[in-house]
Amino acid sequence: MAKILIIDDEKALRQAMAQILKDEGHDVIEAGDGEQGLKMIQQDATSRPDLVFLDLKMPKTQGNAVLKALGSKTLFELPVIVMTAYGTSRTAIEAMQLGAYDYLTKPFDLEDLVNLAQKALAHSQASAEQIGEANIQNLGQPEELLGRSPKMAEVFKLIGRLAQGNTTVLIVGESGTGKELVASTLHNASPRSRGPLVKVNCAALPEHLLEAELFGHEKGAFTGANHLRIGRFEQANGGTIFLDEVGELSQIIQGKLLRVLQDKSFERLGSNQTKTVDVRILAATNRNLEQLVRLNQFREDLYYRFNVVRIELPPLRDRPEDLEQLTQHFLSSIALRNGIKNLAITSTALEKLRDYAWPGNVRELQNTLERAAVFSGGRTILSEHLIFNQKYQMNLNLEQAIAQLEINFIRHALALYPQEPHKALGISVENFEQKKKQWNL
Numbered sequence: 372m373a374k375i376l377i378i379d380d381e382k383a384l385r386q387a388m389a390q391i392l393k394d395e396g397h398d399v400i401e402a403g404d405g406e407q408g409l410k411m412i413q414q415d416a417t418s419r420p421d422l423v424f425l426d427l428k429m430p431k432t433q434g435n436a437v438l439k440a441l442g443s444k445t446l447f448e449l450p451v452i453v454m455t456a457y458g459t460s461r462t463a464i465e466a467m468q469l470g471a472y473d474y475l476t477k478p479f480d481l482e483d484l485v486n487l488a489q490k491a492l493a494h495s496q497a498s499a500e501q502i503g504e505a506n507i508q509n510l511g512q513p514e515e516l517l518g519r520s521p522k523m524a525e526v527f528k529l530i531g532r533l534a535q536g537n538t539t540v541l542i543v544g545e546s547g548t549g550k551e552l553v554a555s556t557l558h559n560a561s562p563r564s565r566g567p568l569v570k571v572n573c574a575a576l577p578e579h580l581l582e583a584e585l586f587g588h589e590k591g592a593f594t595g596a597n598h599l600r601i602g603r604f605e606q607a608n609g610g611t612i613f614l615d616e617v618g619e620l621s622q623i624i625q626g627k628l629l630r631v632l633q634d635k636s637f638e639r640l641g642s643n644q645t646k647t648v649d650v651r652i653l654a655a656t657n658r659n660l661e662q663l664v665r666l667n668q669f670r671e672d673l674y675y676r677f678n679v680v681r682i683e684l685p686p687l688r689d690r691p692e693d694l695e696q697l698t699q700h701f702l703s704s705i706a707l708r709n710g711i712k713n714l715a716i717t718s719t720a721l722e723k724l725r726d727y728a729w730p731g732n733v734r735e736l737q738n739t740l741e742r743a744a745v746f747s748g749g750r751t752i753l754s755e756h757l758i759f760n761q762k763y764q765m766n767l768n769l770e771q772a773i774a775q776l777e778i779n780f781i782r783h784a785l786a787l788y789p790q791e792p793h794k795a796l797g798i799s800v801e802n803f804e805q806k807k808k809q810w811n812l
């Protein structure tokens with residue numbers, strides 16, 4: 372049972388709404404215009420409402436003016452559901468931007484009204500069991516490598532030990548485990564951090580362009596080479612070069628790199644003058660290089676040059692201890708970027724994160740939380756806001772995968788369009804109800 376305020380200039384509608392909400396056991400107060408409504412919201416804590424229904428189109432003080440007057444800070448604590456007979460996307464979008472929780476298009480079913488009220492109230496209660504204030508002060512370095520698990524502790528130690536020397540390091544791990552971040556961390560921890568960190572994605576360019584990119588070329592070295600170009604190795608002089616995705620290198624470039632790894636020397640394309648540089652080489656791949664060597668797709672001699680010291684990044688599913696810290700970290704940075712004071716997540720939602728296998732690892736966690744923050748409208752993240760990326764799950768057969776997709780898609784529609792999910796899905800209400808029953812939603 373909660374205290375609900377209805378702000379609407381239409382008396383008959385107000386009364387009908389009040390009646391049905393009272394029947395549900397709520398305490399209802401009413402205001403006939405925006406100004407009066409604002410006063411009721413700004414009362415002392417004991418008489419303040421827990422939820423507001425706000426009409427957008429009113430003669431005195433329009434709905435959006437009320438939202439503006441409340442400011443986003445108050446709105447985070449107080450859900451406001453706006454109502455409009457003018458069901459244009461513009462007013463709705465504007466209201467949502469101003470911080471409204473949701474909106475109802477007039478005329479609406481009284482049943483929708485009750486459901487939405489319940490949902491909004493459940494949401495503010497859920498905010499109360501959030502996992503603690505996100506610590507924004509801690510965000511000095513947004514690109515900090517985090518982890519509390521023993522496995523990550525090993526990685527930190529190894530980075531610490533490797534920071535001083537010039538050893539070539541091969542960083543391996545599944546996609547999204549933080550290989551690039553480890554490379555930056557290692558560079559920043561080393562004396563070479565005074566010099567540049569140059570990153571090259573070896574998979575991003577076709578062979579001939581990659582060659583020019585790495586080693587540079589003289590003016591006129593080939594058609595289209597109109598200027599002299601300094602390659603990435605030269606640019607990295609005095610610092611570190613990070614060769615990402617080395618598993619994708621062609622045989623020819625592999626051969627050229629072998630020489631650079633041996634004696635740090637090379638020639639620009641179209642030149643016979645040998646250049647020698649002072650660079651530390653870090654390489655990364657999510658491919659199994661040993662297997663590529665066995666298949667003759669990767670030169671064994673080059674493999675040994677790269678694999679002097681190896682940092683293995685464990686998949687996220689093998690270090691559940693890190694999940695909560697990473698979640699907190701991403702939520703704080705999302706909050707900070709969006710000017711939200713605190714973005715929380717319920718313990719049920721956190722459980723759901725723990726139960727998932729994270730085939731896309733930390734990057735997938737980050738993306739999932741970004742999406743969830745959009746679905747929750749910047750409010751406490753509930754488990755229904757967490758929609759996982761299906762594309763990696765190969766442990767299902769086709770029928771199961773399609774069923775899973777359907778379930779997630781329906782959940783998605785429910786979260787985004789709580790009032791008319793069937794419309795978003797393009798199916799009839801009957802069909803929608805049938806599916807809800809079938810999938811137990």
Ligand SMILES: Nc1ncnc2c1ncn2[C@@H]1O[C@H](COP(=O)(O)OP(=O)(O)OP(=O)(O)O)[C@@H](O)[C@H]1O
Pocket residue numbers: 514515516517518544545546547548549550551552553656657697733734737
């Ligand atoms: N331990 C960590 N602490 C904080 N952030 C992390 C951590 N690991 C990864 N991230 C973040 O996750 C994202 C993915 O990391 P990164 O790009 O380093 O992964 P990757 O292993 O290079 O992935 P890919 O193989 O797909 O290139 C980045 O935004 C990175 O900042």
Ligand SMILES: [Mg+2]
Pocket residue numbers: 550551615
């Ligand atoms: Mg990477």
